[in-house]
Amino acid sequence: MSIEKYYTLGKTGLKVSRLALGTMTFGKEWGWGNEKEAAQQIFDYYLDHGGNFVDTADMYTGGTSEEFIGDFMQSRNNREDIVLASKFTFNTSSSNAINSGGNSRKNIRRTLEESLKRLKTDYIDLYILHCWDKLTPVEEVMRTLNDLVSEGKILHVGLSNVPAWYASRAQMLAEANGYEPISALQLEYSLIQRTIEHEYIDLGQYTNAGIMAWSPLGGGLLSGKYKPGIDDQEDVEGRLKHITDNGGEVSSKDNKRNWNIVKTLQEVSEEINQPMASVALNWTANQPNVASVLVGATKMKQIEENMKALNFEIPADLMQKLNEASAPQAANPYTFFQPKMQERIYPDNKVGHKPPHYWKSVDIG
Numbered sequence: 001m002s003i004e005k006y007y008t009l010g011k012t013g014l015k016v017s018r019l020a021l022g023t024m025t026f027g028k029e030w031g032w033g034n035e036k037e038a039a040q041q042i043f044d045y046y047l048d049h050g051g052n053f054v055d056t057a058d059m060y061t062g063g064t065s066e067e068f069i070g071d072f073m074q075s076r077n078n079r080e081d082i083v084l085a086s087k088f089t090f091n092t093s094s095s096n097a098i099n100s101g102g103n104s105r106k107n108i109r110r111t112l113e114e115s116l117k118r119l120k121t122d123y124i125d126l127y128i129l130h131c132w133d134k135l136t137p138v139e140e141v142m143r144t145l146n147d148l149v150s151e152g153k154i155l156h157v158g159l160s161n162v163p164a165w166y167a168s169r170a171q172m173l174a175e176a177n178g179y180e181p182i183s184a185l186q187l188e189y190s191l192i193q194r195t196i197e198h199e200y201i202d203l204g205q206y207t208n209a210g211i212m213a214w215s216p217l218g219g220g221l222l223s224g225k226y227k228p229g230i231d232d233q234e235d236v237e238g239r240l241k242h243i244t245d246n247g248g249e250v251s252s253k254d255n256k257r258n259w260n261i262v263k264t265l266q267e268v269s270e271e272i273n274q275p276m277a278s279v280a281l282n283w284t285a286n287q288p289n290v291a292s293v294l295v296g297a298t299k300m301k302q303i304e305e306n307m308k309a310l311n312f313e314i315p316a317d318l319m320q321k322l323n324e325a326s327a328p329q330a331a332n333p334y335t336f337f338q339p340k341m342q343e344r345i346y347p348d349n350k351v352g353h354k355p356p357h358y359w360k361s362v363d364i365g
């Protein structure tokens with residue numbers, strides 16, 4: 001499997017590469033991104049090496065990410081070659097008004113117009129709800145998105161960071177009403193973050209929505225450059241240092257479980273002579289029902305390395321070693337769906353649980 005092999009997005013005819021380009025690092029506003037010129041080099045490298053799927057959001061770097069992408073597409077005159085994904089939900093208006101955040105019809109329409117302006121295009125290929133707002137009826141969201149498809153302003157629909165029941169209900173509404181279905185579920189998935197396995201892998205499979213994995217390197221942890229005690233580590237530069245300095249999420253990543261996973265990853269990477277980041281990306285890409293993996297980079301060396309992540313196979317025994325080291329904790333009631341309990345329903349293992357694959361290789365290159 002290489003980057004030049006394309007797949008259909010969910011149950012659509014849209015062909016996308018398995019590695020999508022994450023652009024949350026386009027712009028310096030959040031303290032750990034890139035200036036424009038460096039971002040453009042990463043963008044160009046990605047496209048020149050077989051990628052066609054670019055992901056952004058209205059709120060990334062305060063809108064700069066979308067602006068850069070708009071400028072880059074204009075300078076390359078290649079809008080039609082790109083499958084462009086963007087997102088809405090977070091409050092992005094300067095007034096911070098009550099209706100300028102969330103998934104209401106009013107806010108979706110407002111924020112889409114602003115994204116289109118920044119992106120200098122008149123449509124978005126995949127428009128993604130960024131986060132459940134716990135308030136707007138899913139009926140309002142799905143109808144609004146379908147209207148936007150009818151108007152030609154968006155082509156396809158995705159969900160990110162929503163409860164599985166919500167996504168399932170959204171998809172049922174789409175099916176029942178002939179709306180544009182959910183084609184992608186954008187969720188955090190990596191060797192250090194496997195909780196989506198409890199619900200979302202099956203959800204994607206049964207609802208024909210492909211998983212788009214975000215933060216496949218755990219924000220850089222799985223590249224192997226950090227050591228326990230990230231806060232005190234002076235010889236390394238990277239996002240997790242900045243997030244530490246800002247008092248953010250890193251403390252939750254700097255823990256014994258994760259360092260054990262990093263150690264196993266290092267052993268596997270040495271055994272097959274591939275960079276740790278590539279092995280971590282390859283692991284995520286090869287999990288059941290993962291359609292695309294979002295690669296992020298702040299340096300050319302990183303994007304060069306990451307774009308090669310599908311060029312090799314991790315042998316089965318080493319895949320097993322990684323799986324075991326990173327296995328998510330069994331959680332109730334999911335323990336009931338594991339083989340040990342299912343054997344009490346289907347004695348002697350007479351029934352296999354193998355739903356059909358939902359995405360098809362279209363083998364166009």
Ligand SMILES: NC(=O)c1ccc[n+]([C@@H]2O[C@H](COP(=O)([O-])OP(=O)(O)OC[C@H]3O[C@@H](n4cnc5c(N)ncnc54)[C@H](OP(=O)(O)O)[C@@H]3O)[C@@H](O)[C@H]2O)c1
Binds near residue numbers: 025220239298303
């Ligand atoms: N839907 C959502 O809620 C959501 C949330 C987060 C992200 N996303 C999307 O997913 C994309 C990827 O997320 P992410 O940036 O968190 O992914 P990630 O792969 O976990 O982290 C990427 C970061 O790791 C470091 N890195 C990457 N490759 C490396 C290499 N080969 N060697 C050493 N360090 C390396 C770089 O940061 P440093 O150079 O700073 O170390 C890079 O920016 C985002 O751009 C965005 O499009 C979506």
